[in-house]
Amino acid sequence: MLNEFKEFIAKGNVMDLAVGVIIGGAFATITGSLTEDLIMPIVGWLFGGVDFSSKFILLGSIPDGIAATDYVALKKAGVAMVGYGAFITALINFLILAWIIFLLVKMVNRVTRRAADAPAGPSEVDILTEIRDELRKK
Incomplete structure (x- = not known):
C-alpha cells in the first residue's frame, strides 16, 4: 500500500494539482486585495463614501459596551446580523476572479488552436521513405 501511495504522489497530475492549488491560493490573496x-x-466613493464591508442589518440585541455601528465588534460578540456588505465584497471578488480565469482559459485556447492550425512537417515515416527512395536510386 505504501508503494501505491508513492506512485500516486509521484504522478505528474498530483504535482500539477499541488502547484495549481498553491498558485490559486496566492492568486486569491491578490484578487482579495484588489x-x-x-x-x-x-x-464606496461613487456611492457617497459608503464603506460596503461594514454594512449590515441587525437581527439580535446589542450587548452592552458595543456600538451599534461597530460591525467587527458585533460579529465578534456573536450578535445575529446579516452582513450584506461583506457579501457584496465577496461577490465582486468572485466576479473578478472568474473574469481573470475566463481570460486565461481564452488565451490558452487561442494558443492551442494556433498550434493545431500550424502546418505539420513530414512525419518520421515520410522522412524514412524519402531516405529509402534516395538510397534505392544510388
Missing part, C-alpha cells in the same frame, strides 16, 4: 483595497473604496 477588491478590498482598490475596487471597493472606489465603489
